[in-house]
Amino acid sequence: MSNLTLKPTKPWKRTPKQQLLIAVNLLVAAAISFVIVLVTPMKGKLAYLLLFFISTIIVNFAENYFKSGIAPAKDSIATSFVTAGLIIAVVPIFSILFTIFERGRAGLNFNLFSHDMKSNGPNDPLGQGGLLHALVGSGIMVGIALLISLPIGILTAIYLTEIKGIFSRPIKFLVQAMSGVPSIVAGLFILSAVVFPITKSSSGLMGGLALSILMIPTIARTSEEVLLLIPSDLREAGVALGGTQWRTISLIVVPAAKSGLITAIILGLARVAGETAPLILVSGGGDAVNPNPFHSPMGSLPFYIWKGFTFGTTESIARSWAGIFVLLSIIFILFIAARTLSGSEEKK
Amino acid sequence: METKPITSSLSDVANATKARKQPGSGALGVGLEARGIHAWFGDKLVLRDISLDFWYGTVTALIGPSGCGKSTFIRTLNRMHEFIPGAAMAGEVLLNGQDIYEQGTDVTKIRLKVGMVFQKPNPFPSMTIADNVLAGLKLAQLKTENKDDLLEECLERAGLWNEVKDRLSAYGGSLSGGQQQRLCIARSLAVRPEVLLMDEPCSALDPGSTLRIEETIQHLSSSMTIIIVTHNMQQAARVSDYTGFFLSDGGPGELVEVGPTSEIFSWPKDIRTENYVTGRFG
Numbered sequence: 228m229s230n231l232t233l234k235p236t237k238p239w240k241r242t243p244k245q246q247l248l249i250a251v252n253l254l255v256a257a258a259i260s261f262v263i264v265l266v267t268p269m270k271g272k273l274a275y276l277l278l279f280f281i282s283t284i285i286v287n288f289a290e291n292y293f294k295s296g297i298a299p300a301k302d303s304i305a306t307s308f309v310t311a312g313l314i315i316a317v318v319p320i321f322s323i324l325f326t327i328f329e330r331g332r333a334g335l336n337f338n339l340f341s342h343d344m345k346s347n348g349p350n351d352p353l354g355q356g357g358l359l360h361a362l363v364g365s366g367i368m369v370g371i372a373l374l375i376s377l378p379i380g381i382l383t384a385i386y387l388t389e390i391k392g393i394f395s396r397p398i399k400f401l402v403q404a405m406s407g408v409p410s411i412v413a414g415l416f417i418l419s420a421v422v423f424p425i426t427k428s429s430s431g432l433m434g435g436l437a438l439s440i441l442m443i444p445t446i447a448r449t450s451e452e453v454l455l456l457i458p459s460d461l462r463e464a465g466v467a468l469g470g471t472q473w474r475t476i477s478l479i480v481v482p483a484a485k486s487g488l489i490t491a492i493i494l495g496l497a498r499v500a501g502e503t504a505p506l507i508l509v510s511g512g513g514d515a516v517n518p519n520p521f522h523s524p525m526g527s528l529p530f531y532i533w534k535g536f537t538f539g540t541t542e543s544i545a546r547s548w549a550g551i552f553v554l555l556s557i558i559f560i561l562f563i564a565a566r567t568l569s570g571s572e573e574k575k
Numbered sequence: 576m577e578t579k580p581i582t583s584s585l586s587d588v589a590n591a592t593k594a595r596k597q598p599g600s601g602a603l604g605v606g607l608e609a610r611g612i613h614a615w616f617g618d619k620l621v622l623r624d625i626s627l628d629f630w631y632g633t634v635t636a637l638i639g640p641s642g643c644g645k646s647t648f649i650r651t652l653n654r655m656h657e658f659i660p661g662a663a664m665a666g667e668v669l670l671n672g673q674d675i676y677e678q679g680t681d682v683t684k685i686r687l688k689v690g691m692v693f694q695k696p697n698p699f700p701s702m703t704i705a706d707n708v709l710a711g712l713k714l715a716q717l718k719t720e721n722k723d724d725l726l727e728e729c730l731e732r733a734g735l736w737n738e739v740k741d742r743l744s745a746y747g748g749s750l751s752g753g754q755q756q757r758l759c760i761a762r763s764l765a766v767r768p769e770v771l772l773m774d775e776p777c778s779a780l781d782p783g784s785t786l787r788i789e790e791t792i793q794h795l796s797s798s799m800t801i802i803i804v805t806h807n808m809q810q811a812a813r814v815s816d817y818t819g820f821f822l823s824d825g826g827p828g829e830l831v832e833v834g835p836t837s838e839i840f841s842w843p844k845d846i847r848t849e850n851y852v853t854g855r856f857g
């Protein structure tokens with residue numbers, strides 16, 4: 228107010244003139260690559276992209292060299308490569324998302340969430356039937372997996388970071404090894420250890436068990452990392468106030484790590500929500516909503532998708548794409564929830 | 576015997592701050608006695624044969640260069656030393672005549688009687704200011720008649736009540752560093768310790784906060800035993816009745832000299848103490 232001539236500036240940001248210069252550089256590079264494609268035998272999109280990349284490097288290098296000297300010029304090469312790497316990494320992701328949305332769109336309708344497939348075949352028109360049974364089945368089986376994995380995973384992490392008992396090393400090794408277990412092995416294990424000898428039939432419970440084998444290491448490892456970030460000062464303060472180790476862990480350490488632990492749980496959920504192979508083996512699939520995890524096969528989203536593709540007609544494949552869209556949306560929402568939770572903690 | 580104190584400014588402070596308590600004169604109880612404390616980390620002996628008595632109602636400052644074992648020593652006094660993997664110790668620590676390392680001692684009870692304030696303020700991040708103060712009750716499963724009274728009393732004694740009474744449900748982390756440290760002091764007071772150990776409680780704080788905490792210490796000293804590690808000679812002179820000087824010559828730390836603070840800063844008996852308090856080394 229007192230000094231109207233003083234404007235807030237950001238001297239560390241690029242000026243509009245510099246931004247223009249970057250645009251000019253890109254244009255020049257594009258022009259060069261265009262000319263080269265014209266006059267040489269190199270043809271095609273790939274040639275354009277490669278030539279554009281090379282000429283961008285050269286143009287940027289030249290500009291920086293004449294403006295600021297050799298060091299910034301060399302630096303600009305690294306910047307070009309990093310930018311190109313970023314684009315190479317990001318383009319496929321967006322292309323996948325775009326494809327899924329594009330293909331899945333046809334099969335998306337409200338019936339999906341209110342109907343199952345017990346009175347419809349995969350070949351029926353897209354408006355009929357739905358994936359309610361798959362949604363319910365996935366929900367139940369992932370829920371069972373969570374009920375089993377949450378206590379085991381977090382207690383394992385607490386054992387590794389807080390108790391540090393004599394079994395820490397072997398358990399740590401085991402958890403690491405388990406997180407590398409292919410999902411089909413988890414399915415085969417439940418199949419041979421529980422389904423064949425005991426239950427003799429597939430059910431949602433078996434699916435949940437198989438998923439928990441995959442979920443425990445994810446939750447345990449992420450929780451371990453989260454707990455390791457809690458400063459040992461807090462543990463000492465808790466013990467110095469007359470708390471036993473367990474009370475200190477449950478009243479101080481775990482609450483301090485709460486949002487990180489929730490992130491660990493969400494990552495565990497996202498890890499198993501899309502697992503197909505073990506479910507095909509042990510929970511089978513069904514076309515009707517089956518809310519009972521102890522009896523008869525149970526559908527799931529990955530199974531629904533797999534089944535549609537194997538059936539192979541236009542309608543069934545469109546159903547699968549819609550299923551993929553729903554599944555991916557759920558996983559996406561879980562990841563965003565995890566990010567937001569851990570992000571809000573950092574701000575505190 | 577010299578006629579002029581070797582560090583006149585410090586000894587003036589030490590003499591002027593308060594009437595010195597004579598050994599035993601301020602004693603309201605038996606207090607805390609360390610007998611022949613040795614401490615190891617792994618194979619490395621870091622403390623040799625420390626014997627020190629702390630009277631109830633007095634403040635004892637422990638001074639000495641970094642790494643001479645002051646922290647290790649005070650952590651043996653509330654059995655926090657054993658928290659570090661590979662730690663070992665020898666000797667006795669008598670609290671009201673009872674060895675706290677005796678087999679079958681309930682270590683959580685010891686830590687309730689011998690509280691601790693750490694170098695870095697460490698309020699519990701998941702708790703409000705009020706919950707932080709009362710955390711010890713929950714941790715140790717203690718009952719109290721009136722939580723609000725206890726809360727106010729502890730914050731008052733820690734010199735923080737006026738600053739936080741309107742925002743008791745804010746998170747502890749929202750306070751300034753100095754306020755956080757006083758919150759930690761209030762937290763230790765809530766379980767009514769007989770002894771309070773403070774390991775460089777002001778080393779991370781600004782001068783203003785340091786002064787407030789020194790006032791707090793003065794205030795508390797009449798009703799408990801306080802042992803404070805400090806690097807600040809002025810602080811030792813201002814707040815303590817007795818001062819112990821620790822030194823390590825590369826090997827284990829030893830207690831070079833202990834005595835009334837005014838004597839340590841005016842006529843130290845040992846030349847090494849004299850060199851240290853006059854700033855000639857360390």
Ligand SMILES: Nc1ncnc2c1ncn2[C@@H]1O[C@H](COP(=O)(O)OP(=O)(O)O)[C@@H](O)[C@H]1O
Binds near residue numbers: 641642643645
């Ligand atoms: N956790 C530990 N593990 C191994 N050695 C330690 C540990 N903590 C302290 N020490 C060693 O013990 C000695 C005394 O340390 P400390 O008591 O922290 O000294 P001071 O508090 O006087 O600076 C130092 O030599 C230090 O390196």
Ligand SMILES: [Mg+2]
Binds near residue numbers: 645646647774
């Ligand atoms: Mg120290």
